[in-house]
Amino acid sequence: MNISYQKILLQDKVIIIPLFQTDKRPSTTGIPSIDSYVKKRLANEDFLGKPQDLLMSFLDDEKQSMTMILIGLGKRESLHDDGVREIGGQLSKRLRALKKTAVTTIVDHLPPHVSSTFIEGMALANYRLDKFKTAKENDLPLVQELTIIQKKSHKQWEKELAEKLLIVKHIHEVRDLVNYPADDIYPESLAEKAAALSKQYGLKLEILREKEIQAKKLNLLWAVGRGSQHKPRLITLTYNGGPKSMKPILLVGKGITFDSGGYNLKPTKYIEEMYMDMAGGATIMGTIAACSELKLRVNVVAIIAAAENLVSSNAYKPSDIITAYNGKTVEITNTDAEGRLVLADALSFGIEKYQPQAAIDLATLTGACLMALGDRYAGIFSNDKKLLQSVKKVSQTTSELVWELPIHPDYEKRLKSEKADMISCDVKTGLAGASTAAAFLKRFVGKTPWLHLDIAGVAFGNMPKAYDHGGASGYGVRLLVEYLRNVRK
Template sequence: MDFSTKAFDSTKAGQAGLANAKTDCLVVGVFEQQPLAGLAKALDVVSKGLLARMVKRGELDGKLGSTLMLHEVAGWSQARVLFVGLGREDQFSPKSFNEASRAAARAVMASRASDAIWTLPQAAVPKRDTAWAVCASVLALRDATYRFTQMKSKAEPANTALRKVIFAVAPDDLKAARVAARRGEAIGNGMALAKDLGNLPGNVCTPSYLADTARKLAREFKLKADILGPKQIEALKMGSFLSVARGSVEPPQFIVLKYEGGPAKQAPIVLVGKGVTFDSGGISIKPGEGMDEMKYDMCGAASVLGTMRAVAEMGLKLNVIAIVPATENMPGGRATKPGDVVTSMSGQTIEVLNTDAEGRLILCDALTYAERFKPAAVVDVATLTGACIIALGHVNTGLFSKSDALADELLAAGRTTGDTAWRLPVEEAYQEQLKSNFADMANIGGRPAGSVTAACFLSRFTEKYEWAHLDIAGTAWKSGAAKGATGRPVPLLTQFLIDREAR
């Protein structure tokens, strides 16, 4: 889909320029319980009061997310005009805007319009600017048009005829809107990559497939990719990571992808993504019901790779490194057993009480490896615990950090993008649950505060830098009829990096 921006001066001639614009579909926002204004008023005048009569009859009510498509109205230049409800103006918010944008995207897609002029960014969103509204609109449209069909035996027809969208903005906002549209496309591309990787079956998206994806990104965007195989991983003494890989015939891969957009001496931001391409639970095997969804246990890796794609496409003036420990977690004759003790790259020993708590076992060695880059900050991303789903559901990502400043940055990025997170504690008192009689620590701390003790485990490997952990178990994937990867938290991570660049 092609996105572009065009300036329309809404202060002149009662929006005459937009009212006379020729397009397959003009998208117009209207508020609830408000007199017709701006473009809607101009269209009403041209149509000799048609819209006013529809308002009076209750056909055009402006309720949030409502849509009304009118076709071939006499006096209008457009083949279609879509009116989208923005809700009450005194309650209008970024969340309202996103809901209206999604509703508009669905309605335009359901039509046979091949192009559209999208005026929603002209609605004044509290505490947000036009550039934000343009980026949010791009993401709504990209999300609505995403389909995963790679594994179908026959090509499916496109779900929409829409090929071109023009965002109508005020002349003073045109430059920023153009940048925002490009950024929205880059984030959308990163989310699409993350979704594709998460949706691919485990027999296709193996650790080697993730490594090949990193190599392709490196070639396309001139990044640097270092892929370490089993022998190199063993030479680094990553005994914790290798303990998870032991039961699988698929060789583990340790992926390092570098984007060097900032000065050579600038300390990098390191993103670490959990890459368990299929999680059977190992010897502590999971129940069969729903196990097919365990292909999504690499969505941390997928989101990190998607973020790297977005960052590279945007050309941020920042140094960013992605680290992905990739493996399967399978039962087998060589698999790690409950009660085994393994030695991490840091030298700390771990008693494996449950082989289904494997994510932390691969992440801890990746977090130790990250020390060599002397990072400005490290953020790890993982579908780590079912306990996080119990705590926060599928709305907020769980955020853990000992750094208030870093946590605040990530929370703010989530609020900006609508890809929200909620901070949970990483307190010393919870470390008691990880005590082991036979090793430096156990890999689980029991059922109470399961997501917190998992974060506490990881914190033991992050003493040398600022660190945050994002538990995306509840936000990276949808079950049921809408089963599939969401692409989160690519928007949050990308906005965090955009904000870092602006510091």
């Protein structure tokens, strides 16, 4: 969606005016016919301005005919950012249904943050994946051009909006990666996507392939992915935007490009969407690209542990005992608990190599988190109160919500093994699955401040917000970028 600015209306055909519910006398647009139209509609109570109220009609003046769209924001005092985004997203979808590809909006009368968030919501919803369609003529068109009427230039507001739309661009790229099928995105092709990203945004790239993974004894990653013809990759992207003295933030993403469950095979109605099990990896790829394009003053290392978890004669099995990168032995109790294994090796490897000030991992890790928190909150776990509070605070400003879950000492005890240092998954009780998974990961980070985000419920789904779509949501990019923007060490 291209953005342009004008001081006055020219030959615009579709005019969008968002209004608060209590706005009986909104700021004038400077165009008498439009001002008169808005006042009349408000006076007649044709339009009340309730959330997502929409009134569309035609305005004919002496020079041209225009389609006027009034969209309600609700009461000013009840306004919150995500509500504004959803209204913008709903409008974007209505414009597609109306086949309006070029529109103009007047937002000078709104508080600056409200107007930029409204447009952000429009942009977030202005997405679809049609790469694999051969016939596209019946698809509803996306909005291609948005003209913003400004009586005066507002450089700071324009900068804020440009940054939001840049992040939206990277969210769309993440959605694409997650939505692509597993025969299109697999460990090698995900590494190729990372290589393209590194060239485009000036990121340092390192890819560990089969021999290097085995030589470095990343045995948990190798075990999970060895059963596929597409062998594992450990992909590292590095962005250095801060001073050399600044220790980096380590981001680790689960990159399971297809999860069959292995020998503990997933059933029908669960296995079909498992090409999206690499959402954590895709999210940190989008995040580090956005950091580079925004030129954030921070150093970031992003590691994606990429593998396919399939069934074959060479696949790992329940009862296997595997030595992790950090030297600990793990008894495999369920091959469908593979995400924690690849994360464990990636975390301990990344912490040892890069000595980060903090480590954050992102993964569609457990169905238990989805059952506990639903599809609006990510589960959050940490061994560091300061890091935990920082991410919680950012969650409120970005509306990518998190909810703290416990790593109780009793849950940690449930990982005890009679044969090895630990079991991979508590299959005996099956309780507190998200917490026992986090307890497992905690054993691989040492004293490094660490935070785990279980995004199983929010990374994709079939009940999207108005600015999302069925499928990948792109959750986490706004959250992580805003957190990294505020890192000061």
